[in-house]
Amino acid sequence: MRIPGADRAIGNLVKWSTKDDWGPFLESVFASHLNPIADRFDMTDEELAETLGEAFDMLYAVILEDFFTARSGDDGERNVIDDYLKRRGWRETVPAKRYLAAIRESTISLYEVIDIDPGRTMTVRDLIRGGDPVTIEEKMGSESAVRWDRVAARLIKVNKKLYFTGGMLLLSHESSNTFLSAFEETAKAVKAKLRREAKKQGGKPVYDGQDMKGMLLKSSGASMFTHAWLTDVLERIHAPLPEIRNTDGDEIVISEVRFPIAGDEARVTTVIDSIADIERDAPVGASWTWHGRGSPSRRISAKKHENLALQSMDDSGRTSLGDIEVKNGTVLLRTNSRERAERGRDLLASHLGPLVGPPLTSHEDIERMLDRSVDPRAEKDDEVPPEAAAEIMREYQDDHYRRALDDPLPMLDGKTPRQAVKTKKSRAQVIEWLKYLENSEYRLASQHGHKPYDMSWMWRELKLDEERQAFRTKN
Helix, strand or coil: CCCCCHHHHHHHHHHHHCCCCCHHHHHHHHHHHHHHHHHHCCCCHHHHHHHHCCHHHHHHHHHHHHHHHCCECCCCCECHHHHHHHHHHHHCCHHHHHHHHHHHCCCEEEEEEEEEECCCEEEEEECCCCCCCEEEECHHHHHHCCCCCEEEEEEEEECCEEEEEEEEEEECHHHHHHHHHHHHHHHHHHHHHHHHHHHHCCCCCCCCHHHHHHHHHHHHHHHHHHHHHHHHHHHHHHCCCCCEEECCCCECEEEEEEEEECCCHHHHHHHHHHCCCEEECCCCCCEEEEEECCCHHHHHHHHCCCCEEECCECCCCCEEEEEEEEECCEEEEEECCHHHHHHHHHHHHHHHHHHECCCEEEEEEHHHHHHHHCCCCCCHHHCCCHHHHHHHHHHHHHHHHHHHCCCCEHHHCCECHHHHCCCHHHHHHHHHHHHHHHHHHHHHHHHHCCCCCCCHHHHHHCCCHHHHHHCCCCC
């Protein structure tokens, strides 16, 4: 904390909050944040805290700060910070007292990180109340945050400088978008209700749209954020592991079909060459790829799979359904599912006929295959140099994202990004998609300690570079 004495003042205030005068009120504030979610997931508060682990510390700080801003009494005349400063304020430094007073008047909101100077500052914009971006002094946050992160936090001004308070919740893009939609609907509903009441009494509504959002944030914003964050985190924790399937929706099972060659091997290769959707890999050698129609992304979009999809494609973007090889008197078909193995077996059998004998099929699930693939005797000399690995990854990402620009995406209502940017509504969806991708790349790079993939070319390709730059200057 850059404010002299602020940490000590918070510690003293926490101790003060546990006194008989404030203890019950503190407990009621914590109950309002935790009990509804604990009940929903059939957990005690203690089980909830144990499940969250270290993440509970940040949640605790957010709830504690909500208590610091709350008022009690018949007319809301009592506040714990007022009480502490009146009775024990003489113990604190002037900057620390200003810090406590700023927290008392603060309002939580949802901020999007649009720029970072690691170890020094963050530039953020308020996604709920709007306004121009602001740059704040934030050492620890600027070292852990990445661009396009979304955080529920309190922004305060002390001695003409902006700071985040200690409590901060990182919301995923999915949960923050859900929150923003729900918050907007709630604000509209409350505004309409107040308008009807004012009309009955012959007066005018007290709040406009922005005032209504500010009022909601002030009155119940903190619990709305903690409920949204807790629900998202606990659903992820309790969710079953997603099944890995291929782009046909089949469960991944490594399958092999072996046909013993009963006739002339040269004739077998000629017949395989003639089968539609099967192409020889090279002029020399007896290996082929069995192709499916459409790219993996298009197949996934068409089937709307909710599970993880294992993709495989050739250089032209077509889906690879399996590999075929003629070797040691055998026609060998390899696929990544039982279903594809059966289809490929029937396809080959119908064309090869008496040239091959009855097939032998074997299957191996992916977990067993991965366990078997681990070779503890592998030497470090066989490892790919870091520079080469980075170049391979960059080329893969270039290819993957370039294809994505022309693939229909569920989050764009089945449109390709190039199609979606042509209308105002879909253009906004593309911007959110790009921000989500870029945030994911930055966070992945941060976790693994490497340079993030530069996605600026995608913004330029879709003619959205001006919008990207505008986030840094104006909301």
